Amino acid sequence: MVETAVCPKCSNTGKIKERDGTVHICFDCLQSGRLDQHDKKLKSAEELGIKL
Numbered sequence: 001m002v003e004t005a006v007c008p009k010c011s012n013t014g015k016i017k018e019r020d021g022t023v024h025i026c027f028d029c030l031q032s033g034r035l036d037q038h039d040k041k042l043k044s045a046e047e048l049g050i051k052l
């Protein structure tokens with residue numbers, strides 16, 4: 001697995017927006033722990049109103 005500086009899926013936003021408007025959390029970042037380092041305000045997906 002190659003580590004990249006910027007997530008190709010979400011561009012380090014931690015969120016992926018589908019074409020139908022659904023927003024969900026980026027599992028790649030979540031699993032790699034990138035989200036915790038990148039955005040300390042991101043406490044939980046539930047707080048952001050993101051459906052897992």
Ligand SMILES: [Zn+2]
Nearest residue numbers: 007010026029
């Ligand atoms: Zn990501």
